[in-house]
Amino acid sequence: MRQVITPKRLRLAVLASGRGSNFLAIHAASEKGQLDADLCLLLSDQAAAPALDRARQLGIKAVHIDPRTYTNRDDYETEVVRHLQAENIDMVVLAGYMRLVGRVMLGAFPDRVLNIHPALLPSFAGLHAQRQAVDYGVKYSGCTVHFVDQGMDTGPIIKQAVVPVEDDDSEDSLAQRILVQEHQLYWQVLQLLAEGRVYIEGRKVHII
Ligand code: GAR
Numbered sequence: 765m766r767q768v769i770t771p772k773r774l775r776l777a778v779l780a781s782g783r784g785s786n787f788l789a790i791h792a793a794s795e796k797g798q799l800d801a802d803l804c805l806l807l808s809d810q811a812a813a814p815a816l817d818r819a820r821q822l823g824i825k826a827v828h829i830d831p832r833t834y835t836n837r838d839d840y841e842t843e844v845v846r847h848l849q850a851e852n853i854d855m856v857v858l859a860g861y862m863r864l865v866g867r868v869m870l871g872a873f874p875d876r877v878l879n880i881h882p883a884l885l886p887s888f889a890g891l892h893a894q895r896q897a898v899d900y901g902v903k904y905s906g907c908t909v910h911f912v913d914q915g916m917d918t919g920p921i922i923k924q925a926v927v928p929v930e931d932d933d934s935e936d937s938l939a940q941r942i943l944v945q946e947h948q949l950y951w952q953v954l955q956l957l958a959e960g961r962v963y964i965e966g967r968k969v970h971i972i
Contacts, residue, residue: 765963765964765965765970766875766963766964766965767960767962767963768875768876768957768962768963768964769854769855769876769957769958769960769962770960771958771959771960772800772854772958772960773800773801773802773958774800774801774802774854774855774954774957774958775801775802775804775851775852775853775854775855776790776801776802776803776804776805776853776854776855776856776857776954777803777804777805777806777807777847777848777851777853777855777856777857778790778803778805778806778807778815778819778857778858778859779807779808779809779844779856779857779858779859779861780806780807780808780813780815780858780859780860780861781808781809781810781813781815781860781861781862781863782810782813782814782815782860782862783813783814783815783860784806784813784814784815784816784818784819784859784860785943785947786859786860786880786946786947786950787803787806787815787818787819787859788818789946789947789948789950789951790803790857790859790950790951790954791803791822791824793951793954793955794951798951798955799951799954799955799958800955800958800959801855801954801955801958803819803822803824804824804825804851804852804853805824805825805826805827805847805848805851805853806818806819806824806825806826806827807826807827807828807829807844807847807848808826808827808828808829809828809829809830809831809861809862809863810828811828811830813828815859815860816828825851827847829843829844829847831863837866837868838866838867838868841865841866841868841869842868844868844869845868845869845872845873848872848873849872853873854876855873855876855877855878855954855957856869856873856876856877856878857878857950857954858877858878858879858880858912859880859950861879862891864914864916865877865912865914866914867914870912870913870914875911875964877911877912878909878910878911878912878922878953878954879909879910879911879912879917879919880907880908880909880946880949880950881893881907881908881910881917882894882905882907882939882942882943882946883896883897883905883906883907883908883942884904884905884906884907884908884924884926885908885910885917885918885921885924886917886918887900887902887905888900888905889916889917889918890916890917892935893905894935894936894938894939894942895935897929897938898929898933898934898935898938902929903928903929904926904927904928904929905926905927905929905938905942906924906925906926906927906942906945907924907925907927907942907945907946907949908921908923908924909921909922909923909924909949909950909953910922911964911969919967920964920966920967920968920969921969922953922956922962922969922971923949923952923953923956923971924949925945925946925948925949927941927942927945956971
């Protein structure tokens, strides 16, 4: 069993492709003093991502890196890693980052890349998780914070929150209620990491 990180105030980077509401929730927790972490960098693969503007408005460094200008994923991630290392980032926080992470980023940040997924993994991995849950007819869904590996939403699970699915739920209504939970779950997991309470054993994560 290994401790992921010894207690410290964390330097965080968020990677986001879109809206950035999880990014804002983590920032708010840090501002309120609930989370011993500083949001140092917002990185996006999408030039039009609202998350970039939201970060700039908050005075947080925001960088767009366009994957299409690199010949392969390794080269793109090498540039991402350069920005992360320049800011001495402790944890890389994927929040609506719609891209698989490869060996370059995982090699540079082993056990240091987290993701949030809007379903109870291993159910409904991939895109449109909330629609998958509604269409399947499950009675409970929720969200999962997990370590990232090279698979799609397959890494060791750290914490989950359960959200009941109502008979008349649409993809949107379920997504909204899951999002409320996401906005609590993510900073709480980051705080556990900042407190040095997260350990990994195989694919099991222990909170001590
Ligand atoms: C969130 O619901 C997050 O769980 C999901 O994208 C949304 C991003 O919202 N991520 C995935 O589906 C990843 N597979 P946000 O940009 O407002 O934080």
